[in-house]
Amino acid sequence: MDYLKNGGDFHKYDHIRSVRMYGKHAGNVRFSIVTPTYHRADLLEKSLRSVLNQKMVTDFEIVVVDNDDQPAVENDTLQLIRELADSRIVYYRNEKNIGIYGNTLRAARLARGKYVILLNDDDLLHPYYLYVMNCFIHKYGFYGVMGTIPSEFTTEPVIKEIHGGISAFSITQEGFFTGCCVTSPGFLYPKEILETIYNAHEELLMGDQIIQYKALKKYQLILVDYPLAFYRIGVNETMRDEVAADMMFHMCKLKSQISRHHIMLWLYMLLFRKNCYQQYVTSSAKFWHKEHLIPVVLHRLHCKYNGENSIKQLVAERIFSYLQYRFSKKRDVFYI
Secondary structure (H helix, E strand, O other), X not given: OOOOOOOOOHHHHOOOOEEEEEOOOOOOEEEEEEEEEOOOHHHHHHHHHHHHOOOOOOOEEEEEEEOOOOOOOOXXXXXXXXXXXXXXXXXXXXOOOOXXXXXXXXXXXXXXXXXXEEOOOOOEEOOOHHHHHHHHHHHHOOOEEEEEOOEEEOOOOOOOOOOOOOEEEEOOHHHHHHOOOOOOOOEXXXXXXXXXXXXXXXXXXXXXXXXXXXXXXXXXXXXXXXXXXXXXXXXXXXXXXHHHHHHHHHHHHHHHHHHOOOHHHHHHHHHHHHHHHHHHHHHXXXXXXXXXHHHHHHHHOOOOOOOOOOHHHHHHHHHHHHHHHHHHOOOXXXXX
């Protein structure tokens, strides 16, 4: 599979209508937070409240698009939206379920803001997320994609108070390979460029990384060096064994394809491909508490799990650390 080619024709859903069931667009707004959802009103409520509680910035809308394909039925999501009763929320329901990627793109197309922020229905934003993003845009005039360093939580996130200045840095394509694989929610895109890059294989749950890498090839990609968006773990789709294993497998394959575009990374993968796979799968499985999947995924990658202390593995890790150091030094740094 070529991960970097367009993976799906989302225009095949154009004939399926999204019915507006609550609210209306306020005209031109600066930010649109778009949230695709499906049968998760309890988690969606916390996500929406984190957006409604934004400080210092009020020029935004929230576009919620529901994949529950029963427009005539008042479900828990619609009840929630009515209880929140906020004029900044616009709620649509699709006439047919068009999948997670199709629904995300539909929500982005319905947005009216100059900048679109993608936020899953179980993730949260820091109260000063929009304020910080807006400050960087005003000061530097960024035209590209912006995100924040990831912060994970299971029940409630640790929201740190902001004291003093905040920095941000640009990511290179090589840096994406060596560790800046940006998985944090709340990525911000200029609306006019989002549809041109939002095209991933529908069967892959790690399509957001593919989309961000495509953006990186054409535009500037900036990460704010502060946890302003929070990724929920423990109750999402990724936590199923088969899904977690599939994501680890395809991320290894994606890294392999990315390496072909840089001579040093290509040489590293030529010499240490299996060690690179082992390192990534092991660290990811430990993060998700899925250590039992390590031999399963490595077998699928035609690798034998040799443990972490073999001489070749240690050499591979040392070289990888050097590559991380080398490419991190090329990043531009910005301050507010």
